[in-house]
Amino acid sequence: MKETPLSNCEREFLLKAIEEKKRLDGRQTYDYRRMKITFGSDYGCCFVDLGKTKVMAQVSCELVAPKESRPNEGILFFNIELSPMASPTFEPGRQSELSVKLNRQLERCLRNSKCIDTESLCVVSGEKVWQIRVDVHLLNHDGNLMDASSVAAITALCHFRRPDVSIQGDEVTMYSPEERDPIPLSIYHMPISVSFAFFQQGTFLLVDPCEQEERVMDGLLMIAMNKHREICSIQSSGGIMLLKEQVMRCSKIASVKVSEITELISKALDNDKTARKAGRRCGFAESMPQERITALKKDETSMETSDVTDRADDIIQKSEVPSQSVHSPVVPVPGVGQVGQGLQDSWGLEEEEDDEEKEENENSDVMKMEEESRGGDVVEISDSEEDEVVVLQ
Template sequence: MKDTPLANCERDFLLKAIEEKKRLDGRQTYDYRKIKITFGTDYGCCFVDLGRTRVMAQVSCELVAPKENRPNEGIMFFNIELSPMASPAFEQGRQSELSVKLNRQLERCLRNSKCIDTESLCVVSGEKVWQIRVDVHMLNHDGNLMDAASIAAITALCHFRRPDVAIQGDEVTVFSPEERDPIPLSIYHMPISVSFSFFQQGTYLLVDPCEREERVMDGLLMILNLNNNCIHH
């Protein structure tokens, strides 16, 4: 990433406003920006607008060999793309520290929380399982990418339908949507992350920081809500 540093006067203005419990967009300290969710024409295509932050998630699947140590479980794969279209700070074709961090957090939020029944993705034990791939594309960056990405990813997974299959001997037949209705994923719960930025060693907290607020924060606290149980990162 190639961030343009803030001018000292702008940084001082932002920090002074936070001390006075004022935000650039008029929100209160714990006000979340408006969330808008729309769906594409394909199963598993979802757009999330969090204020001016905009994210697209697309879920796809394919039959693959399972992992050796988990022969009866399907595979979850996540990929986050930070395009220069979303922000001049993002560089084309380079995996930045931020994209790696977001990917790990999304895996922790969705895969490690076991929100998807991966055993239901097994087709033939030890031979064929469904690999579910979630691609998240950042379309516009105005802060709090993690929350927007987690909302888009879990919503897209809920919207997704995989093809139905039939097994006869060693032969696996995959049916088109015209032949048989596609099947939804088995989802146990919907993990959602809520992010807080903190300033002056935790003296001030803001929920759902915008991009300018992130530029002057001291750190970020992400709370992952799993069926009303919170995990702090």
């Protein structure tokens, strides 16, 4: 499914606003959208909100055989899922060009930069190593997926803990978190991607483009850098020619943004660690309110229960005393059955009354016929159902 193209009016409006150094959400040229980092209840689950763009990263591990070319190193694997929930242009169960592109960029940013010590993931040389798998799910698409994915992936890797193992001879024993504390990964640095969008052949520059700005841009430059100002990867797309001064200018801007984002990640990890140590609510439980079920909640007025007994005594005193007590209840209507000694049963009285009324009606009809016969008129009814013969005497 192809995305709906922008109309000419929308395109002209966006380009005109960018020329005047104005953006749709009120940001300045070099401003990032508000970034929020939260964690799940398990280690290695991270959510990143970059404006309306929402990404989830989940890290998992398993013991596998190493690669023949690197028998002493663990394996780092990345997988990006473009969910149709994020955008109607994403198709489920099929790798699009965008997903392949994002996957390669994430591998260049994190795996090729050697940010993780893969040799520490070796358990038995040439036989068993840890394979670390990072699954990145895009939950909502509003532009700049690469930056949000890189932040979510590196934060999830820093938050992840692998199980502890011991080796006795040829046997490898894996311990559960209850038996031994899990071990964090050995991470050297945190590479973070910063995206720059260019308009009108590089005349205008924007940081952190949203989805509508990505549709009208001429080219995109992505710089992955750590807080030590070391460029881990750099890649441009869109076929735009950039000058050396433009690239240097973008790298200086990226160094400032990377230091701010790294500080935010460190603060989020410290807060989560402190909350888990103190036994406070962390992960999903931190964002849950006290009253979990709010769908059927009703606003009820508070009731005062302090003087309930006094008010009950007043009501009892003001109530009238019944004149006489009725031992056997009187059945007011027929058709009610009661079982017990001294109780009246009116079950079937309706039928008896109906039978008595029928008998009285029949008797009255007979009396009328006798009186008519005494008057001298005799009515004879023939066998035929159609004709009636009346004989007058």
